[in-house]
Amino acid sequence: xxxxxxxxxxxxxxxxxxxxxxxxxxxxxxxxxxxxxxxxxxxxxxxxxxxxxxxxxxxxxxxxxxxxxxxxxxxxxxxxxxxxxxxxxxxxxxxxxxxxxxxxxxxxxxxxxxxxxxxxxxxxxxxxxxxxxxxxxxxxxxxxxxxxxxxxxxxxxxxxxxxxxxxxxxxxxxxxxxxxxxxxxxxxxxxxxxxxxxxxxxxxxxxxxxxxxxxxxxxxxxxxxxxxxxxxxxxxxxxxxxxxxxxxxxxxxxxxxxxxxxxxxxxxxxxxxxxxxxxxxxxxxxxxxxxxxxxxxxxxxxxxxxxxxxxxxxxxxxxxxxxxxxxxxxxxxxxxxxxxxxxxxxxxxxxxxxxxxxxxxxxxxxxxxxxxxxxxxxxxxxxxxxxxxxxxxxxxxxxxxxxxxxxxxxxxxxxxxxxxxxxxxxxxxxxxxxxxxxxxxxxxx
Numbered sequence: 001x002x003x004x005x006x007x008x009x010x011x012x013x014x015x016x017x018x019x020x021x022x023x024x025x026x027x028x029x030x031x032x033x034x035x036x037x038x039x040x041x042x043x044x045x046x047x048x049x050x051x052x053x054x055x056x057x058x059x060x061x062x063x064x065x066x067x068x069x070x071x072x073x074x075x076x077x078x079x080x081x082x083x084x085x086x087x088x089x090x091x092x093x094x095x096x097x098x099x100x101x102x103x104x105x106x107x108x109x110x111x112x113x114x115x116x117x118x119x120x121x122x123x124x125x126x127x128x129x130x131x132x133x134x135x136x137x138x139x140x141x142x143x144x145x146x147x148x149x150x151x152x153x154x155x156x157x158x159x160x161x162x163x164x165x166x167x168x169x170x171x172x173x174x175x176x177x178x179x180x181x182x183x184x185x186x187x188x189x190x191x192x193x194x195x196x197x198x199x200x201x202x203x204x205x206x207x208x209x210x211x212x213x214x215x216x217x218x219x220x221x222x223x224x225x226x227x228x229x230x231x232x233x234x235x236x237x238x239x240x241x242x243x244x245x246x247x248x249x250x251x252x253x254x255x256x257x258x259x260x261x262x263x264x265x266x267x268x269x270x271x272x273x274x275x276x277x278x279x280x281x282x283x284x285x286x287x288x289x290x291x292x293x294x295x296x297x298x299x300x301x302x303x304x305x306x307x308x309x310x311x312x313x314x315x316x317x318x319x320x321x322x323x324x325x326x327x328x329x330x331x332x333x334x335x336x337x338x339x340x341x342x343x344x345x346x347x348x349x350x351x352x353x354x355x356x357x358x359x360x361x362x363x364x365x366x367x368x369x370x371x372x373x374x375x376x377x378x379x380x381x382x383x384x385x386x387x388x389x390x391x392x393x394x395x396x397x398x399x400x401x402x403x404x405x406x407x408x409x410x411x412x413x414x415x416x417x418x419x420x421x422x423x424x425x426x427x428x429x430x431x432x433x434x435x436x437x438x439x440x441x442x443x444x445x
Contacts, residue, residue, distance in 0.1 A: 007179070008043045009035050010062035014073035014083055015157060016050050027072045027162055033265075034166050036232075038174055039187045040068055050080045056090040063150040067179060070170070073157030075140040077119045083154055084125055084143070091147045093127035101132060105139045133169040137161045144173060151177065186241040190249055192229045195268065195413055196259040196425070199227045205255060209248060215241070216248045224402070225409040226261070226268065258422050261413065268412045269297040275419045276307040283415065284353035285311040286324055286345040288336065289363035289379060293408045310353040314345065324348030335374070337362050342380035343389045350384045357418060358384040359411045363396075365403045379407045383414050383424070390424055 011031045018025045025047060032042040043066065048054050055074075062069040074083030088095045101124035109116040126132060126143045133142035135156060142155040142165050153170050155162050194202065199220050206229070210218040219230040231248050235241030253260050262271040276283065285294050285308075295311035298304050312323055317336055320326040325348040330340045342362050350358030363379025370376035377396035382389060394410060396403045417424055 007040050007068065008066045009040050009068035009070060010044045010046065010066045011042055012055075012058055012062060012069065012071045013045075013047050013157070014050065014055060014071065015047075016080070018047050018073075019049055026159060027157065030159070030163060031070045031072070031166065033191075034171060035068070035070075035174075036187065036189050038171060040174065041187070050074065050082060052082055052086050052089075055083065055086045059087065059090050059152070063148050063152065067150055068174065069150055069152045070166075071152065071154045072162055075123060075142065075154060075156045077117065077123055077139070081122075084122075084127070087145060087152065087154060088127035091127065091145065093129060093145070093147075095125045096128050097121070098124050098126060098132065101126075101141055104141075108139050131173075133165050135161055135165055137164055142169065144170075149179075186235050186238045187232065188235075188238075188241040188245040189230060189232045190245060190263055191265055192231065192249070192252060192256075192263055193226050193261050193266070193268070193271075194229060194256060194259045195226050195261050195409060197227065197256070202227055202229060202256075206252060209251060215244050218248075218252075225406045258417070261416060267297075268409060268416070270301050272412050272415050272419075273298065273301040273304055273307065275416060277303060279419050281357055281419055282307050282309050282355040284309050284349045284355035284358045286349035286358065286360040287311065287313050288315055288320070288345070288361060289365045290361045290404050290408050290411070291315065293404055294359065294361070294411050297408060297412065309355045310349065312349050312352075320345060324352070337364055337374055337378055337380060339380060339382075339391045339393070342382035342391045343384070346382035346384035346391075347389055356386065357415065359414065360384075361407050361411055363403070363407060365400045365407075366398050367400060377403055379403065379410075381407065381411050381414060383418060385418070392424065392426065 011028050013025050013027050017023045028045045035042055046058050048058050059069070071083060074081045085095065102121050105120050105123055106116045120139055123140050127145050130143040130145045133144060133153070133155065135141045138156060138158060138161040140156040140161070142153065145152045155165050199222050203220055206218055209216060215234040217232045219232065221228050229252060231245060231252060233241050233245035233248055235244055261268055287294055292311060292313045295308070298308050314320045314323050317331050320331065320336065320341065321328050324345050326341055326344045330344065334340050342360050345360035345362060346358045349360065360382040361379060364370050364374060364376050366376035370378070376398050379394050379396060380391055381394065382391040396406055414424055
C-alpha cells in the first residue's frame with residue numbers, strides 16, 4: 001500500500017470583482033482557517049479572473065501540487081459564472097444535469113415568492129462523477145470532484161453560503177478521507193483577540209515564543225480595531241501538540257494580561273454579550289460621537305434583548321439637556337466634549353432606564369470641529385454604576401470612521417472590564433507599556 005501524500009491545500013477564489021477590488025476577499029482566510037483546524041495546511045492562495053484559460057491553468061497547477069483544492073465563486077446563473085463548465089472541460093468530464101437539483105432550486109425560489117428564471121437551471125449542471133454539496137441558504141449547490149489524486153471542492157462565493165457549506169459538507173468529507181495525513185505531525189492552533197496594543201508591539205513582546213524548533217509559531221494580523229494573535233503548535237501526536245499549545249497560550253495570556261479579550265473569532269461585542277448574560281447585568285447607552293454605533297454592535301449579537309435596555313443618541317446639546325438631564329450650565333462652561341458632560345450623560349441614561357450599568361460617549365470625530373485644547377480625535381467615555389461614575393479622556397486619530405469605531409470598541413472594552421472586575425485603563429490609545437495589567441479592583445495590586 002502506497003504512502004499517503006502529504007496533505008496540503010490550495011485555495012482558489014474566482015471573480016473579476018475580486019481583482020478589481022470591488023469586494024474584499026475574506027473567503028481565502030476563512031477557508032485556510034477551517035483547513036488548519038483539521039490539520040491541513042494551505043500552501044497557496046490564488047485569485048483568478050473570470051477567464052476560462054486562467055481558471056483551467058490554476059486548476060491544473062493546484063491538482064498537481066495539493067491533495068485538497070478549495071474553489072469559491074463562479075457558480076451563479078449568469079454568463080460570467082463559468083467555474084463548473086471550466087472544471088468539467090479541464091478534467092475531461094461531461095456536464096450532467098441533475099433534475100432533482102433543478103427541482104430544489106425551483107422550490108427555493110417558490111419559498112421566497114419568486115419564479116425561477118430558466119438560466120438558474122445551469123446551476124444544476126455538474127461534471128460527471130461529482131458529488132453535490134448542499135446549499136440550504138442559496139440557489140447554487142457546490143460539488144466535489146475526485147480527480148488525479150486530489151479532491152476539488154467548488155463552492156459559491158457568497159460568504160454566508162460558503163461558510164455553511166464548508167462546515168456542513170466539506171469538513172466532514174475531509175475528516176473521513178483516508179488519504180488525509182500529516183507527516184509533519186499533528187497541528188493545533190488557537191486564535192487570541194487582543195485590544196489595546198499595536199501589531200508590531202505584540203510581535204516584539206512575544207517574539208521569543210515563536211520558534212519552529214520548539215514546535216510553536218505565532219502569527220499576527222490586524223482586524224481593526226483589534227489585533228489577533230494566532231498560536232500554532234506542532235507535535236508528533238495529538239497529546240504533544242495540545243500540551244505545547246496550552247503552554248504557549250498560557251504564556252501569551254500571562255504576558256499580555258487583560259488586553260486579551262477572548263479566544264476564537266468572536267468579536268468583542270459577542271464576548272461582552274456573553275459576559276453580560278452570564279452575570280445577569282443590564283446596560284443602557286448614551287451616545288453622541290458614536291451615533292448609535294455601540295447599540296448597533298450590541299444588537300448584532302443574538303440575545304442582546306436580555307441585557308440592553310435602552311440607547312439614546314443625544315447628538316445635540318439640546319438633546320443632552322432634554323433627554324439625559326445634562327446641565328446647560330456645564331455645557332456652556334466645559335463644552336459637550338468634557339468630563340462633566342460625559343459623566344452626566346452616563347448617569348442620566350442609567351437613571352432614565354433603570355439599568356445596572358450605563359455607558360456614554362462624547363467627542364470630536366472629525367474631520368472638523370477641533371481646537372488646540374480639544375483636537376480632532378478627542379473623546380470622553382464614561383461608565384455609571386449604582387455607586388460611581390468613571391470617565392476617561394482619549395486622544396484618537398483624525399479619521400472620522402476610525403474614531404467612531406475605536407470609541408465604540410473602547411466603550412465595549414469598559415463593559416468587559418467592569419463585569420470581569422478589571423481596572424478601567426488610564427492610557428490613551430494605542431497603549432504604552434509601563435503600567436500594570438490584569439489588576440483586579442480592590443486587591444491593591
